[in-house]
Amino acid sequence: MNNHHSGSGAGASEHGHGHSHSHAHSHGSHNHSHAPKDFGFAFALGTGLNVAFIVIEAIVGFFVNSMALIADAGHNLSDVLGLLLAWGASVLLKRRPTLQYTYGFGSSTILAALANAVLLLVAVGAIALEAIQRLGSTPPVAGGTVIVVAGIGILINGFTAWLFASGRHGDVNIRGAYLHMVADAAISLGVVIVGFAILMTGWNWLDPLVSLAIAAIIVWGTWGLLRDTIRLALQGVPLGISTERVQRRLSELPGVESVHDLHIWPMSTTDTALTCHLVMPGGHPGDAFISEAAKMLHDEFEIRHTTLQFEVGPKAPCGLDQGCMPGRRASATGT
Template structure:
């Protein structure tokens, strides 16, 4: 086997093998590499700020008799749990490979994203339930207190979300944290708007109506996160990669007659792996060829861990009629 991955291996022609059991992934780099360490500070800062804000919300909610603030405090608590799960996933994904987990624990970030999506759905359900109950029995709302406290919530939640802005496009675990905090900022904005309208109109049913609009917005963004996390947990091809394009790129390489057993899957929320068999009848192309393929796959498709097996003749042609080219 010849391996064109990020790691240095000896190549032994057609049927070579690796001389060690597992490899360190500490050399990950590039735009989709390991989690930058500053996200640990972002998680710590975000969790601390939100815990303080929850205490403030509960205190003023009880003092003013505002169910809106108490409900929002409950929602914020679910988001603190979500941030904690995302942080744990990000930290575990930094662990080096071991004999038990030869790819490391990067997959834990996928589980974290999945749990984060579920947390958001639970929060949506809780807010919607509370809003529907208030329609039937609107409670008196201390609008001024709500406006002030929820305004502080907008600043805290939006500020925390901005800490994760840079990483949310490339890592769905970080995106989960980002969406949590943006959802909280949206909820706080809705609470402020409701407080203002109630202050001027005296109509308490405005508060649950706005809550339901916010739930719809959160659900829409959460559904995309959740479906992508489920796809990744099932080793599906990441959404940013077209496997047909990868197949065509490999098929077009010099000397390649056939490509089969092509597999692309996520190792974590920020790193992708690929294996492929290339049939090259003209002979083994050498290490330079493998290094070029690795660089090309990384540049064009953000695939980092690449294993390529070179075959001098299509020995498996009869055995993989249903699998070739897919």
């Protein structure tokens, strides 16, 4: 059985309008099994490898007069900044709440993910602009050198992306870092292909053309990240959670007549909170009810921070447009 904390217990205060209120906050001990994975080592290793590669790529690009390599080094630099943003947010996520930040600093992961998505789009825009300008007059490209350096880039960026692969589905902040590295690996692969094609045909215009195609692919993949992070930043209900289904499950709990003032929002890229009012004419249901309700919300919806307020007076007419949902009286054994 999980441990939960009740703000006021069964002794609810009575008010003139016939309602009694109590607040219950639940933080299940089972949460540790779903705690965000620590990607500190992945961030440190990925950042170090990419900084070293940026220096090498820029130096080689300068000496062989390859604007393609220099431009790619600039793009990689923006990705390192993205990694640092995501890393900093993951560190802040672990800081304990303070008197000023009572929810902690988990929302910084949302801001970092949003900044990462914007950085990706800005970097892609710079690549596309450079490619369009180069279509008119493409300078000679040192195909052999480009192949070697870009091949190293594939290995480094592909390995870094692999470090974040396991967290890309459950955390949009980690997903942003992952997409940065995948985008870099894709660009490096495109550069390798272009290098071989130029060596075989001498068609230097292939370089900017393939760059435009890669930029379009990156935009396609980044758009979903941007959409998801904007949703979280606006405190929208996280994807994968149905508000209607949560309302229905709460209304099916024993003794619940109706549910209203239901709010579900993200506290970070991995944690979700819920508050709602339960109309229970039979009175405060006790700590066991609170524990079971919180466990249900966690197990079925991954909602880890639950606050319930109970009302015992007659309910007002309500519907979904008023933010509440009529429920049915359930049996003592529940449903």
